Amino acid sequence: MFKAMLIKEFLLVSRDKHALAALFVMPAVFILIMSLALKDVFNEDKALIEYAVVDRDNSLESYSLISKLRANKLMNEHNISEDFGKPKEEGVQFIVVIPEGFKSQFSQNEANNSALQIEVASDIGQSHLMLFKTQILSSVMQVRLDAINLATEMQSGMRGEKSAIKKIEFDEAGIMNIHYAALSEDEKPTSTQQSVPSWIVFGLFFVIIPMSTIFINERKQNTLMRLSTMNVSLPVLFGGKIIPYMLINQLQVWVMIAVGMFVVPLFGAAPLTIGGDISALIAVSLALSLSAIGLSILIAVTVDSVEQATTIGGIINILLGAIGGVMVPKFVMPDFMKEFANVSPMSWGLEGFLDVFLRRGTISDVMYEVVGLILFGVVSLIIAAGIFNYKIRRVA
Amino acid sequence: MIKITNLLKRYDEKVALDYLTLEIKAGTIFGLLGPNGAGKTTLISILNGLTKYNEGEVTVFDLPLDKNLTEIRKRCALIPQTLAFYENLTVIENLNFFGGIQNIQADTLKKNIDYAVETNRLGxxxxxxxxxxxxxxxxxxxxAIGLLNDPDILFxxxxxxxxxxxxxxxxxxxxMSFKKVNKTVVYTSHYMPEIEKICDEVAIINAGKIIKQGSIESMLTNESADQLIFEIYETPLAALQECCLKMSALTVIDDSSLMLEGKESNTVSEALALLEAHSVAVKNIRYGTTTLESLFINLTSKGRADV
Structure with a gap:
């Protein structure tokens, strides 16, 4: 009985080009696009700041500052003329003007009236400005330290003795060591690892459209009624939907993972690596699948037409994605939105996948999400069964 | 085969089947006639276990329906008015699916599919x-999908x-070929000529009640009717129409039957004399209406008038 159901659903889905596009092509394309688009967000070597310098001091100190800024991998310098315009017009975010007398900052005897003049483009956000200010401060600090080191060495040299004071270094690697939780020392999270889980979750919920379309057609054409007269019970009917679509969902998961591992690197982004436990990955994807199928059946029995199913299913999918952190990562959301995100089963699935892909999670780490998703799926199916029975009775 | 006694079905306050009693014999093609909303679909739904009933008894194959639904369903098939199959599957994929879903043994299913394909010329x-x-x-x-479980009753x-x-x-x-293999057919249709052509027995249902039941022949032979049917040897229609022109009470039905409005002896004598004069040989005279359709309209409109 289930074999017949399985073959039928596979044949129907495989012949529905729109369903195939929604289930496989759309999430694969999303993974590719988002991995490439966000590639630089997770790349520490990529320059984030575009700036230009106008040196009106032409001193050793100003040259030193300029060379320190040039050495900073976060910043990309542009050349501009003395009579420069606004930052936007010059194609930069910041213009640093080193005023005449800048070198006096480094002399204790001279008055300090030569602060750097920073021109900022009007569309620069606070976080970007803060980042730039930090880079300038650290560069100026380095120039000062160099001056102190030089003065110390000169004083020791004049006295004909070797300096007893250790040269003060300002090297980031010597000050701090960055380590991402659950990753090995030299590993960093990549855009692929952030994107693949999101779009797997989103893609899995797209079973709403083919499933509800087939289900509504079956209902309208009286095929479900015919199946009832053939002793097909409601649990068998639902089971005949759950099992094939669960398999389709698992196929989706592995196709998306394969895209992340083998296709995304072809376009220059980092490949996906499955850091965590495979059993945890399977548990999350099965539980997420049950919750997506439960919701799909609930929509299918509730609405009355294919048009309604496509529209309502699509809207629910996008809303759950937006709320659940698929469209916008949860770490950029304000606190109340982060709390609100937890109402979406997509959020639970996403957290489960991130546990596996990003946090090296094991089955015990994803248990909370797995149980939540299974409960969501089961409750949806129970409500769907109630609505289905009510509608059947009303029609009869 | 099917025995229904005092069947009552209510939808809230509306009575769909009003203590309906009906018996359908094995091996017959049984026509169920009735205007829209008469209760035909409700009756078919009940017989297929799709709708529960409030009161009464229904036995199919001498088994109470409510206690033996699964067993009864295995020996019945419903062919709905809608095309209840999958348009995106091929013919054989549909047959395999609907056969497979019924847990029919592989060799039996293959035999049944062959029969369904051959009977319906789908090869x-x-x-x-x-x-x-x-x-x-x-x-x-x-x-064809309805034949996959080799049913004894087809709805x-x-x-x-x-x-x-x-x-x-x-x-x-x-x-009609199902009769040869001793299958029972319960047939609902609005096309009276179809019913007349294939059915052995007919029940006319109106407002949830059977208002007439019997063979088509017995139904059309109705002594209380105001018309007489003259069954004649085949005669050119031109000659028959000439008779009708001379006697307005006569109407041509076809080249082997005429209808006479009125059954008084002098009217009958006048008609017989006219036909003899035009060399029309009469085989038989019977009471009744001309067609099932006119009987149906007559009976159901009476029902409406009573309401």
């Missing part, structure tokens, strides 16, 4: 998508809606 289109079939072919596939709910006359005749012939 040349097995690998064609159902969506690409013509209207008549789709209807035949709809019937047809208006199986010829919206198809061309040629396909309709093919389907009617298929249904």
């Amino acid at each position: 040349s289109m097995l690998h064609q998508k159902a969506a690409t079939l013509s209207g008549g072919q789709k209807r035949r596939l709809n019937i 047809f709910d208006e199986p010829t809606v919206g198809i061309d006359p040629e396909s309709r005749n093919e389907i009617l012939e298929t249904i």
